[in-house]
Amino acid sequence: MTAALALQGAQSVLALILAPLITGIVRKTKARFQLRRGASILQPYRDLARLLRKESVLADNASWLFDLAPTVILAFTWVAAALIPVLGTDPVLASAADLIAIVGLLASARFVLALAGLDIGTSFGGIGASREVMIASVAEPAMLMLIFALALIAGSTHLPAITAFVQSPALGLRISLGLGLIGLIMVAIAENGRIPIDNPSTHLELTMVHEAMVLEYSGRHLALIELASSLKLLLYLSLIIAVFLPWGADIHWSGWPPYAERLLVYLAKIVALAFLLGLFEVSIAKMRVFRVPQFLGAALMLTLLAVLLRLVSGSF
Amino acid sequence: MMLVALLLCVAGLFAVAVAATILAANVPGRVLTYGATAALTLVALSLSALGLFGGGIETLRLPIGLPWLGANFRLDALAAFFLVVVNLGAAASSIFALGYGRHETAPQRVLPFFPAFIAAMNLVVLADDAFSFLFAWEFMSLTSWALVLSHDRDATNRRAGFIYIVMAGFGTLALLLAFGVLAGTDGNYAFAAMRAHAPDLQTAALVLFLVLLGAGSKAGIVPLHVWLPLAHPAAPSHVSALMSGVMTKVAVYAFARVAFDLANLSDWRLSAVVIALGGVTAVLGVLYALMEHDLKRLLAYHTVENIGIIFVGLGLALAFRANGLHAAAALAATAALFHVFNHSLFKSLLFFGSGAVLGATRERDMERLGGLIHRMPKTAAYFLIGAAAISALPPLNGFASEWLTFQAIFLSPHFPQWGLRFLAPAAGAMLALAAALAAACFVKAFGITFLGRARSPQAETGRETDKISLAAMAGLAALCIVAGAVPGTFTAALAPVSQMIASDHMPSRGLAAPWSPLVPSLGSANSYNGLVLLALLAAAIALVMLALRILANGTSRRAPAWDCGFPDPSPATQYGAESFAQPIRRVFGTIAFRAREEVFMPQPGDTAAARIHVRLIDPVWEAIFAPIARGVGFVADTMNPLQFLTIRRYLMLVFLSLVVLLAVLALWL
Numbered sequence: 001m002t003a004a005l006a007l008q009g010a011q012s013v014l015a016l017i018l019a020p021l022i023t024g025i026v027r028k029t030k031a032r033f034q035l036r037r038g039a040s041i042l043q044p045y046r047d048l049a050r051l052l053r054k055e056s057v058l059a060d061n062a063s064w065l066f067d068l069a070p071t072v073i074l075a076f077t078w079v080a081a082a083l084i085p086v087l088g089t090d091p092v093l094a095s096a097a098d099l100i101a102i103v104g105l106l107a108s109a110r111f112v113l114a115l116a117g118l119d120i121g122t123s124f125g126g127i128g129a130s131r132e133v134m135i136a137s138v139a140e141p142a143m144l145m146l147i148f149a150l151a152l153i154a155g156s157t158h159l160p161a162i163t164a165f166v167q168s169p170a171l172g173l174r175i176s177l178g179l180g181l182i183g184l185i186m187v188a189i190a191e192n193g194r195i196p197i198d199n200p201s202t203h204l205e206l207t208m209v210h211e212a213m214v215l216e217y218s219g220r221h222l223a224l225i226e227l228a229s230s231l232k233l234l235l236y237l238s239l240i241i242a243v244f245l246p247w248g249a250d251i252h253w254s255g256w257p258p259y260a261e262r263l264l265v266y267l268a269k270i271v272a273l274a275f276l277l278g279l280f281e282v283s284i285a286k287m288r289v290f291r292v293p294q295f296l297g298a299a300l301m302l303t304l305l306a307v308l309l310r311l312v313s314g315s316f
Numbered sequence: 317m318m319l320v321a322l323l324l325c326v327a328g329l330f331a332v333a334v335a336a337t338i339l340a341a342n343v344p345g346r347v348l349t350y351g352a353t354a355a356l357t358l359v360a361l362s363l364s365a366l367g368l369f370g371g372g373i374e375t376l377r378l379p380i381g382l383p384w385l386g387a388n389f390r391l392d393a394l395a396a397f398f399l400v401v402v403n404l405g406a407a408a409s410s411i412f413a414l415g416y417g418r419h420e421t422a423p424q425r426v427l428p429f430f431p432a433f434i435a436a437m438n439l440v441v442l443a444d445d446a447f448s449f450l451f452a453w454e455f456m457s458l459t460s461w462a463l464v465l466s467h468d469r470d471a472t473n474r475r476a477g478f479i480y481i482v483m484a485g486f487g488t489l490a491l492l493l494a495f496g497v498l499a500g501t502d503g504n505y506a507f508a509a510m511r512a513h514a515p516d517l518q519t520a521a522l523v524l525f526l527v528l529l530g531a532g533s534k535a536g537i538v539p540l541h542v543w544l545p546l547a548h549p550a551a552p553s554h555v556s557a558l559m560s561g562v563m564t565k566v567a568v569y570a571f572a573r574v575a576f577d578l579a580n581l582s583d584w585r586l587s588a589v590v591i592a593l594g595g596v597t598a599v600l601g602v603l604y605a606l607m608e609h610d611l612k613r614l615l616a617y618h619t620v621e622n623i624g625i626i627f628v629g630l631g632l633a634l635a636f637r638a639n640g641l642h643a644a645a646a647l648a649a650t651a652a653l654f655h656v657f658n659h660s661l662f663k664s665l666l667f668f669g670s671g672a673v674l675g676a677t678r679e680r681d682m683e684r685l686g687g688l689i690h691r692m693p694k695t696a697a698y699f700l701i702g703a704a705a706i707s708a709l710p711p712l713n714g715f716a717s718e719w720l721t722f723q724a725i726f727l728s729p730h731f732p733q734w735g736l737r738f739l740a741p742a743a744g745a746m747l748a749l750a751a752a753l754a755a756a757c758f759v760k761a762f763g764i765t766f767l768g769r770a771r772s773p774q775a776e777t778g779r780e781t782d783k784i785s786l787a788a789m790a791g792l793a794a795l796c797i798v799a800g801a802v803p804g805t806f807t808a809a810l811a812p813v814s815q816m817i818a819s820d821h822m823p824s825r826g827l828a829a830p831w832s833p834l835v836p837s838l839g840s841a842n843s844y845n846g847l848v849l850l851a852l853l854a855a856a857i858a859l860v861m862l863a864l865r866i867l868a869n870g871t872s873r874r875a876p877a878w879d880c881g882f883p884d885p886s887p888a889t890q891y892g893a894e895s896f897a898q899p900i901r902r903v904f905g906t907i908a909f910r911a912r913e914e915v916f917m918p919q920p921g922d923t924a925a926a927r928i929h930v931r932l933i934d935p936v937w938e939a940i941f942a943p944i945a946r947g948v949g950f951v952a953d954t955m956n957p958l959q960f961l962t963i964r965r966y967l968m969l970v971f972l973s974l975v976v977l978l979a980v981l982a983l984w985l
Contacts, residue, residue, distance in 0.1 A: 052868040059877035061769060063689045065700075067872075071864070075856035079849070095833040095845040096852070100719055104710040105849075107755055111709055114759045115700075118891065121686065121768030122879040126891020129763065133756035134899035140752035141745055144722070148744055151726045161841040216878055220868040224860065293903045300745075307741050311729060 007259070008093055012082035014263075015238075019081075019230035020044035022237065022274045029278025044230065048223050056219030059120045069116035070217065070224035076109035077228045081235040084242055085160050086266055087259050097159045099147045103140065106191070106235075109228065110136055117213030128212030131289060135197065135209065138296035139190045142183055145303035149180045150243065152310045163246045176306040181244050183306070186299035188236035192229070194277065196287045197295070200229075209289075237273045238266075245269055318367045319374040319391040322399070322442065325360040329353065329435035336427040345427065346417045353431045354410035357403045360438065364399030367391050371812045375444060375508075382447050388506055390444035393812035394577065397653060398441045398569040405562035405660045406434040408788050412668050413554040415784030419675040425466040426552055433459040433558065437566050446495035446505035450488060453570070457484035457534075460563060463555045464547045476546035483533050483543040491530030491570070494523050498578055510578045523579045524586050527571055528593065534567035536620045537627065538597040539936040544620060545604070549612030549680070553671025556612060560619045561664035565656050568626055575634060576649075576817040584638045584733050590631030591739055595746035598624030600936075602753040603908050606760065606900055607932060609682045609893035611670045614761055615663065618706065621750055622659045625721060626652050628743050632724050633818055635736050642820035643837050644727045649818045650810050651720035657806065658713040658799060662705040665792040666761075669699035672785055673765060676778035682764045682893040684772040692780045696766045698789040703758035705796040708751045711849040713799035716834065718751060719844050720807070723836035753900070760896045769887040801846045802830035894930070901930075909933055 024041035031038020058067065083097045083105075110132065117129035151157045153176060154165035166177075190197045193210040202208060208215075214225050287295065332352045339345030367374075374391045381387040391399075413430070420426055436459055439452035461484065465477040497519060498510045515523060533540035548559045575581050575590075601620030608614040629652025636645035670680070672695045679685055689696040705712035725747070728740030770776040780786075799806055804824055811821035825832040833845035864870070877883045905911035909932040918924040961969075 055869050055871040055873055057873050057875050057878075060874050061687065061690070061877070062874075063767065064693070065689060065696075065767065071857055071860050074860050075853055078856050078860075079852045082852075093848065093852070095843045096848045098719075098842060098844050100722060101710055101715075101844055101849065104708070104715050104719075107707075107752075108704065108709040111704060111707060111755055111759060115763050115767060118759070118763035118896075119689075119767040120877050120879075121887065121890040122877050122883065123889050123891065124879055126768075126896060129759060130891060130896045130899050133759050134903060137749070137752040137756050137900060138903070140755075141748035144748035144751075145741075145745055148726065148741060152729060156841040157723070157726065158841040158843065215880060219872075220864055220870075223868070224864075289899070290902060304741070304745060308738070311737050311741070 007088060008082070010259075011085075011087050012078070014086065015081040015231060015234060016078065016227075018270070019227065019234040020048060022234050022270065023230040025271060025274040026233075026278045026281070029275050030282050033279065033282040044226075048227060051218075051223035051226070052220050054219045056221050058221075059216050061120060062216070063119055066116055066119040066216075067221075069112050069119075070221045070228070072112050073109045073116075074224045074228040074231070076105050076112070077231045077235065080105035080109075081231050081238070083159070084235060084238045085163055086238055086242070087262050099150070099157045099159055099162070100144070102159070102239075103143050103147070106232065107136070107140060109232075113213055113225075116217075120216045122216065124208070124212045124215050128209055128215070131209045132213060135190055135292055135296065138293050138300060139187050142296055142300040142303050143187050143191075145300060145307055146180050146183050146187070149176055149303055149306040149310055152307060153177060159242060163242050166243065167246050176310040177244070179302045179306040179309070181240070183299045183303040184240060184243070186295065186302075188240065190292065190296055190299075192233045192236060195281045196284050197292055199286055234270070237270050237277075240273065241266065241269050317374070318363055318370065319376050319389055319442070322360055322363050322367075322391065322438070323376070323389060325356050325363070326435045326438045326442075328356045329431040329438070332356065333428050333430075333432035333435070336431065337424075339427070346420075346423055347414065349427045349431065350410045350413045350417060353434065354407050354414070356431075357407040357410060357434060361400060361403035361407055364391075364396045364403060367396035368393060368400060368809065368812060381445075381451070382505075385445055385447055385505055387448045388444035388508075389442045389448070390507070391442065393816045394569070394572060395441050397810065397813045398565060398656075399438065401565050401657055401660045402434070402437050402441060402562050405558060405565075405664050406437070408664055408668075408792055409554045409558050409562075411791075412557070412671070412785050412788035415782040415786075415788075416552075416554055416668075416671050416675060418782070420552060422466060426463060426555070429459045429462045429466075430555065433463060433555075437563060440566050441569055444507045446492075446499065446507070446510075449507075449570075450492055450495070453491065454484075454488050456563065456566065457481075457488065460547075460551070460555070460559055463551045463559075465550075466552060466555075467550070470550075472546075473550040476543070476550040480543045480547040483540070487530045487533040487540075489530075490526045490533070494526035494530060494574065497523050497526065498574075507578055511580075514580050514582070517583055520579055520581050520583065521586060523574065524581060524589065527574045527579075528590075531567045531570040531574070532593075535564045535571070535623045535627075536567075536597075536601075537593055537623060538600045538620065539940050541597070541601070541620045542937060542941055545608075545613050545616040548616035548619070549610065553612070553667055553674060556616070556671070557664040557667035560616055560667060561660045564619055564623055565660055568623070568630075568656055571627075572630060572817065575630070576637075581634055582638050584635050584731075584736055587631050587634035587638055588735055588739055590634060591628055591736075591743050592631075594624045594627030594629075594631055595743040596624070597621070597627060598750035599746050599753075600624075600908065602750050602757055603904055604934075606753060606757045606897050607905060607909065609764075610680050611673065611682050611685070611761065611765055612667070612680050614682075614757070615666050615670060618754070618757060619659075619663060621754060622655065622663070622706070624750065625718065625747060626655050626659070628652075628747060629655060629721050629724065632721075632740065632743075635731065635740075636724075636727070637818055639730075639732060641727075641730055642818055644724065644730060645818035646814040646820040646822055647720065647727070647836050648724035649814045650807050650822050651717055651724050653810050653813055654720060654803070654806055655714075655717035658705070658717050658796075661792050661795050661799065662702045662714060665698060665702035665789055665796065666706065668785065668789045668792070669695055669702060672781035672789070673778070675781055675785075677772075677774040679772065679774050682761070685765045685770075685775045686768045686887065686890070687766070687770040687775060688778055689766040691778045692766075694786050695781055695789065696762075698786070698793045699766065700762055701793040701796055703762045705800070707755040707758045709755065711797075711800050711846050711853060713796050713803065716800055716803035716844065716846060718747070720803075720834070720836065721747065723840075723842060726842075727837070753904075756900060760893060764891070764893045764896060768890050771887050771892070797850075801850045803834050803844070803846055804832050805830045807834065901932075905932065909935065
């Protein structure tokens with residue numbers, strides 16, 4: 001019980017500490033491929049420290065919701081990230097680590113963020129919020145269909161159970177899993193506002209989604225929001241690892257402290273994924289906002305196809 | 317014993333209704349009526365809760381009504397659960413009305429009908445023969461119709477009342493025919509007699525069709541929902557809450573009573589119809605709601621969505637039961653019934669909130685609201701809880717019941733029929749779409765109404781509503797949180813109902829262990845624990861706040877909004893209800909409503925304003941109701957000359973029709 005609690009605590013803190021680093025690695029990769037030197041991969045930490053030091057400027061008509069929203073958004077995202085088994089499946093929170101609940105927690109965070117975007121009553125906040133909910137209205141069904149496909153394959157929506165099933169030798173090569181992986185990547189790109197859906201480093205008004213919602217935030221509020229979006233990126237990468245790439249977590253080198261190998265393997269995977277994300281982003285252009293539903297519609301169709309294939313035959 | 321006490325409560329409500337006509341319009345009259353109604357419904361609530369936990373079946377026959385039939389009443393688990401829903405909603409609504417009723421301009425048009433309406437809903441659930449049921453049903457329709465017309469100076473309300481009474485009459489007719497078919501050739505209208513023999517497939521299909529017309533039109537199944545978004549908002553807000561939160565549930569009860577109990581539908585093809593209708597209803601309902609900018613009408617349309625979710629659950633329960641999968645049927649039925657309960661909570665809460673806004677600003681149009689969070693902070697907080705709950709966001713109760721519905725859908729590979737195996741995931745995709753759109757819809761409803769800057773002088777000056785109304789909202793909001801935190805307790809309480817309609821119940825550790833997680837079926841690895849989630853979130857929020865206090869610069873400064881350097885002082889430049897929904901209208905509305913946008917740009921140098929014209933076509937109204945209305949109009953016009961005949965011609969017509977009738981009778985016999 002104590003060990004499980006300690007593991008859970010370590011996992012939660014690890015997510016919080018690791019998140020800015022992943023953002024830094026993605027930025028650095030992009031910069032190198034664009035033949036720039038780019039900022040250090042530790043720059044996101046420095047940004048957070050700088051934002052925390054500064055005073056926060058609130059708009060004259062900001063309400064209590066605007067003040068409280070960053071804390072709530074970070075808390076929801078953090079809990080969702082902490083529920084993903086990274087270092088091992090933990091019995092303390094096992095009863096809460098349901099994939100639908102994790103998606104629901106992220107939806108709650110988005111709900112609050114979209115409301116915060118509307119609070120000041122500026123046109124940019126509104127444009128961001130209305131586009132965000134439009135994107136979510138297609139991305140969320142795709143995500144739920146993916147969960148449905150996983151539930152059909154692994155017989156559960158419980159994340160540790162899915163991980164255990166994918167690791168087991170019973171699996172073999174599955175077409176439906178492949179379709180699901182592509183669908184999950186597409187959803188992850190949209191949910192994190194990466195290129196080609198949204199550009200996290202733009203302030204060009206016609207293309208902003210996420211940045212438009214958080215435009216009025218500054219100081220410690222902005223630090224919390226930035227940390228929450230880094231954490232969300234880490235969460236989706238960890239989810240891809242937990243569901244589709246769980247291999248290698250059971251290796252054991254003699255003489256190593258427990259969990260150290262798992263941590264190393266996890267770090268290697270997540271850095272590789274962050275590098276791939278950066279590579280993907282420099283090789284593609286951003287699309288028009290009203291092309292996004294087609295992009296996500298494709299993700300929805302892929303995951304639905306995975307479900308149907310799986311229903312037709314257990315061997316797909 | 318319990319049944320007699322409940323009937324006495326109903327009689328008491330009728331007595332209050334009669335007394336209210338005499339007490340009329342003065343302040344003590346209002347307080348007495350609503351106070352007595354609240355007290356009686358609270359008594360009925362505890363009685364029905366006892367009946368639900370007691371688990372027994374009580375019947376009673378009163379020598380009134382038809383002489384050979386009498387008036388039969390029955391209290392079983394299904395009835396007891398729906399009585400809990402009815403009386404909880406009614407009690408909350410009466411307490412809210414103690415404060416909110418102050419705003420009523422014509423109280424004598426509301427006070428007598430309000431308790432009578434609640435009494436009629438109780439009677440529908442208690443009735444155990446077709447005559448009492450239909451009598452109570454029609455009484456419920458007529459009292460609510462009178463309440464819809466309490467502000468009849470407004471032409472839109474008169475139109476709403478007209479469409480409502482037509483649809484209600486049509487619905488009762490369909491139910492009458494359904495019971496007629498069920499009663500068979502013996503014509504025994506007692507429910508006990510109908511229960512005794514199972515109908516064959518053709519009869520069952522006919523009964524399902526008629527019940528979907530009758531109960532479905534009252535519940536708001538697409539395409540029979542057209543009256544609902546007109547009539548529910550037209551009534552005073554506490555009555556809107558009753559109609560949307562409670563009366564639609566009485567219609568769900570009617571469907572469940574016939575489908576699971578009286579007709580005992582046991583063919584999977586029939587359940588497929590229910591699942592498909594539910595899925596379509598959920599998606600179209602929320603799309604309609606998103607296109608709306610009248611706050612109360614948005615809420616009413618959104619009821620249509622939730623009814624769709626409930627019917628998907630009920631349809632799945634029928635399908636699992638037809639295949640003998642009782643544990644899965646119990647899961648689906650519990651999910652649907654838990655959603656019935658949850659929806660009655662948050663929909664009443666949201667209508668109360670809209671009533672408080674209406675009372676403070678005299679505005680329902682969201683395009684003329686905004687910024688109310690500053691003037692009405694408590695109402696805003698309660699409305700926010702309701703909005704999050706109805707959007708199925710964890711850790712609140714709406715998520716718990718949708719989670720159960722999804723878990724039921726995940727069991728669809730157990731169906732032996734290919735049709736159901738493919739239909740269930742399709743319904744799941746529709747529910748997922750509806751859930752995501754619901755969140756968008758309530759970001760809009762809360763964000764445009766309570767956040768941003770005031771869009772009209774009324775919104776600028778609105779004041780917080782009275783304490784009693786706030787207390788009613790606080791109670792419902794607290795229930796939403798509790799039902800989300802310990803859903804296991806509520807599903808355990810539903811065990812007798814699912815035992816009755818699905819011959820099994822969900823695994824649970826009983827009422828004694830509220831912290832135990834929700835587990836869909838025995839041996840399943842899936843679980844949801846609202847309490848753990850709530851505790852984690854509270855801990856995370858506390859930790860983040862603590863870290864901020866230690867690490868961060870805690871000072872804040874107020875300044876004008878930044879807005880990328882171009883802030884505009886006019887509130888018209890912020891996003892409104894129409895503009896917020898524009899991306900979704902472009903993505904989904906072009907298919908569902910054939911939405912078209914026309915932009916009129918003035919020529920360069922012309923100072924005329926640019927205009928945008930949006931055209932939406934309601935597919936249901938255009939395809940079904942407009943042709944019917946035209947047909948009725950055509951027939952009425954053609955028959956019009958009959959009104960201006962001489963007395964001799966009328967006598968001749970009477971004679972001719974008599975001859976025709978006799979001839980038909982002679983040929984037939």
